Amino acid sequence: MSHANAQLTPAGRLRLAKLVVEKKWPLRRAAERWNCSVTTAKRWADRYRSHGVAGMVDRSSRLMTSPRRTPTRVERRVIGMRVTRRWGPARIAYRLGMQPSTVHKILRRYGCPPLAWTDPATGVRLRSSRRQVRRYEWDQPGDMVHVDIKKLGRIPDGGGWRVHGRTKGKKNRRGIKHGYWFIHNAVDDCTRLAYSELLDDERKESAAGFWTRANAYFESVGITVQRVLTDNGACYQSKLFAESLGENITHKRTRPYRPQTNGKVERFNRTALEEWAYARPYASETERADLFSEWLHTYNHHRGHTALGGKSPADLVPNLCGQYT
Known part of the structure; x- marks a missing residue:
């Protein structure tokens, strides 16, 4: 790219080329006249012979071929995963x-x-916003387990409004209240290993029973829970839930109205919605609920986590795959 005061602008190159091609000036004389090298004078003269005036403009310096460029097929797979998933x-x-x-x-x-x-x-583009995020991670599995409950509306038979739109979705309900799932989740802070159940309520009996089963699951894979972090829900403040924790597990609570404190399980809730609950159209709630255990297995065994460097929880918990150490 020529600068503003350069002699060999497109117009100057054209005059140089015409002196050599049309007026038969020797290359060395033309080069001295335009204060450039003989090679440069020859290049613009040759371009003028081949392409005329159009050859006097700058050309792209990009390589004609890129042998090591990512194949187009792979690029399409990348874009496909970005758009669909x-x-x-x-x-x-x-x-x-x-x-x-x-x-x-x-x-x-x-x-x-x-x-x-x-x-x-x-998928519509929104306004850009940059936020500074503070991150932390406990060193050992079981040092902290995040527990939370996610409320999810059930799908009416025939599909809901996300599939058919709000008008037809409301007709499928036919005045029947299908209720909600209360998804009880427990996520290990260090390994991101998750244990989750679809329950009918968020009462203290359900929360205590869930933690008893979750703790047994973590113990079965060699994780000894030291601390449990929950919000300030009524079920977690009950004596029954405290009894389910036992004497060896410390119960910690988040600050009121600060769900960010329990961010890892909140992120798990969002992931479950994106990759399971709303990942594709479902004809009924039974169909969606039947796929929950399959998705949870994929999450724990096969899904790569960015925070884990592309590894899955199974890669950090050997006993999860039966590889006892």
């Missing part, structure tokens, strides 16, 4: 066996906005 560069890279930086460049090249700028439901 709304995955970030790191998770796409773990699934395809690529470098996250390579995936990031592909997404930038195709104009894909960051996930934080898009609406989860519609």
